[in-house]
Amino acid sequence: MKADVDVRTYNREAWDRQVALGDRWTVPVGPEVIAAARRGEWSVVLTPRKPVPREWFGELKGRDVLGLASAGGQQGPVLAAAGARVTIFDNSPAQLGQDRRVAEREGLQLRLVEGDMRDLSAFEDGSFDLIFHPASNCFVDNVRQVWREAYRVLRPGGVLLSGFCNPIGFLMDPELEQQGTLQLKYRMPYSDFTSLTDEERRRYTDKGEPLCIAHSLEDQIGGQLAAGFLLAGFYEDLHVEGDRLSDYLSPLCATRAVKPASR
Secondary structure (H helix, E strand, C coil): CCCCCCHHHHHHHHHHHHHHHCCHHHCCCCHHHHHHHHCCCCCCECCCCCECCHHHCCCCCCCEEEEECCCCCCHHHHHHHCCCEEEEEECCHHHHHHHHHHHHHHCCCEEEEECCCCCCCCCCCCCEEEEEECCCHHHCCCHHHHHHHHHHHEEEEEEEEEEEECHHHHCECHHHHHCCCCCECCCCCEECCCCCCHHHHHHHHCCCCCCCEECCHHHHHHHHHHHCCEEEEEEEECCCCCCHHHHCCCCEEEEEEECCCCC
């Protein structure tokens, strides 16, 4: 695949296909989850398994929340049912449609906006109190721009909650991993778009799967700090069951970062 293939276009179409296939991150929450959230009983995830600590959110009622690249009818509707004013921003029209389904079914107010997470020009400076950004920035090629835009659209004192992948998870030989052996094959910087042969890439494209880009921890964590955030929380998480690497380390990370009230 040529390096000039448009990352956003490919992954938008791929995530639309994942909705049709029923990928786990495209299945909307049920009415019982929304009913519980309205009672104050709720949790959401930035990474596959661990719920985000409730204290990371602070007070939600009446706060302006941006679900950044987080469509799929899962986290956004829960936060709206918990009392937040929620905007969902995502690259996939079909994923946004899942949020629309839940909103219509449950009578929730959700603002849905299609776009590229690297470009939040649809929003003015200081539009949100909190950004919820699950582990999805592996689907774009410039994560530092994501952090800069997130900083811009947050109000002073606002909070960015984000999940992301440890890049080591992208560097193993996938064929050997299926046989139970972990062996490094690729090196950083890594991208499914440019680091694989055409034959290797067909492992994903033949199934219509999104393609990923591994971002260094320097770009993930250091990029947030460079954008102006202060790191206020961190944890690691395992991947979904069946991931061999998770037998040895936690390949997902989550951060809580704060935009200072004054600079």
